[in-house]
Amino acid sequence: MITVTPFSALRPEAQFAKAVASRPYDVLNSKEAKVEAQGNPNSFLHITKSEIDLPESTDIHSQKVYDKAKENLDAFVSRNILFRESKPCYYIYRLTMNGRSQTGLVCGSSVDDYENDLIKKHEFTRPEKEQDRINHIKTTGAQTGNVFLAYRNVEAIDQLISKWTADKNPQYDFIADDTIQHSIWIVNDDATIKKITDLFKSEVPCTYIADGHHRAASAAKVRAALGKKATANADYFLTTLFPASQLAIMDYNRVVKDLNGLTAEEFLHKLEEKFSVEKKDKAYRPEALHHFGVYINKQWYKLVSKSGTYTEDPIGILDVTILQENVLDPLLGIKDQRTDKRIDFVGGIRGLEELEKRVNSGEMALAISLFPVSIQQLFDIADSGNVMPPKSTWFEPKLRDGLLTHLID
DSSP, X not given: OOOEEOBOOEEEOGGXXXXXXXXXXXXXXXHHHHHHHTXXXXXXXXXXXXXXXXXXXXXXXXXXXHHHHHHHHHHHHHTTSEEEOSSOBEEEEEEEETTEEEEEXXXXXXXXXXXXXXXXXXXXXXXXXXXXXXXXXXXXXXXXXXXXXXEOOXXXXXXXXXXXXXXXXXXXXXXXXXXXXXXXXXXXXXHHHHHHHHXXXXXXXXXXXXXXXXXXXXXXXXXXXXXXXXXXXXXXXXXXXXXXXGOOEEOEEEEESOOTTOOXXXXXXHHTTTEEEEEXXXXXXXXXXXXXXXXXXXXXXXXXXXXXXXXXXXXXXXXXXXXXXXXXXXXXXXXXXXXXXXXXXXXXXXXXXXXXXXXXXXXXXXXXXEOOOOHHXXXXXXXXXXXXXXXXXXXXXXXXXXXSBEEOX
16 A cells, blocks of 8 residues: 655745746756746746756756755745745645646655555656756755656545645645646644545555656655665655546647658558548547547648557557557658657647647648547556556646755755
């Protein structure tokens, strides 16, 4: 069963919460982060993307960047922007986007559980991305990035969290510039803290990484690197656990630079071998599994997979697998989506308009829209010990950095 723990968060004073809260470090490049933090000395991007406070020529993976992050973190504390909670607590985090809410528990999750596969993975990690977070955590002594975990609903946990948020006032409650509302409650009652810990220990056999594979892996590797110097805090890493019923996965679409020597007509003709192809008079968003949209030469097409183009196993049934095995590899010569520079990925939050824009500009020759992966498909793949093809899931809304930080000292 799963082990979770309360922790003494490093967090902002309430009046600074909105200014401190920043988008996750890995959804912004350095230039975007610099623009976003401009004029806001309290933005947590000064800690998670500290290269914005150094000359542009600075290597973003140099020790100077991690040292600057530590310097900025210490400055936030000395300026009384951030303070450390006086006792270990749980926190409840609710995100509201477009009228839809999802509410999760912020806690420490066990590194042992991660290493023993009680916290299940569905993606491979890249060593260079792991090393970046390892260096950041070791230098700052802080886990600044939240790992987004999912678990199958437990009624008693649902009821406890629902009652707490109904009966208590949130400590933070603000609407960010992107119109997403962020509300956080502090669970500081000892009896309730114990009940939450016991419920996860008795009722939740495993959790699943929805977003944050690199952050989880780096936390485990930092503990291993610290060895006997590791404190008890390093046995846990910063997570927010959401019950499955609260979650929605968005589509994660593809754009491709060229047609691998084919004309548009040849490409469409070859598609007809594996798919039914129907011309559409407007942008096509797939409405079911095994449906795809294709945008080429300013024209949308609806594709539906024919019998025999997929298998019923957890990986084979995925639309990203169907796309790889029937289109990207045999027709476009894209063998590995993780490494091939001819393909790029567009999160569903950007809309189909972004796909049209990338093709109409001449940057890309082709766009493909996909039906979102379901949370059950994610669970099935993780349970089977498999991993998803790259860039299969896009979760929105995203947790903000800086509101709750886990220190490992």
